[in-house]
Amino acid sequence: MNVSRPARPRAVAVAAVALLAAGCSGYLQPTPRTLLTSGVYQGESWSLYAWQQDGQLCMEVDGPGDPTASGVPSAGACGFDQKDPSSGYYASGPGPGDSDVNYGPLPSRATQIRVATKEILPAKPFPAGRQLPAGRFWIQIVPEDWPVPADGRAITPEPLNASGRRVAYQDF
DSSP, X not given: OOOSXXXXXXXXXXXXXXXXXXXXXXXXXXXXXXXXXXXXXXXXXXXXXXXEETTEEEEEEEOSSOTTTSSOOSEEEXXXXXXXXXXXXOEEEEOSTTOEEEEEXXXXXXXXXXXXXXXXXXXXXXXXXXXXXXXXXXXXXXXXXXXOGGGOSEEEEEEEOTTSXXXXXXXX
């Protein structure tokens, strides 16, 4: 899913989520998930979860409540690798409020990720002991008016180390 501009328009994101969910065997079945992070945007809560399924890393962003309560994630993907042309290194989809979300895994050496020419986000480590791969993750809540001039131009997400140098992607 490496594209030049993440998370717009919403109709494309909704279609992508439906295709990704369909591609994950048993995706809508209850699977033990690990909460990575959560927050509130425009008064709506959201949570980012991860788990391993059929040898692949899966991640999803959900609204309020347990991820299996509604059975339908807001945005979800499995298989962050180069083995299949439909897979990729990050996922996008509808987010809380009038936003979209971008998120994905990163190699352990990537402590941050550039999402626009002037915007760099932090990456956090996957929690240990949760049957998740070694590595980090990132998430971006994308407002409708993003990017604003202060952010620069939107780019394909680019992993960076602590010194701001590019880090090669790895399969997850």
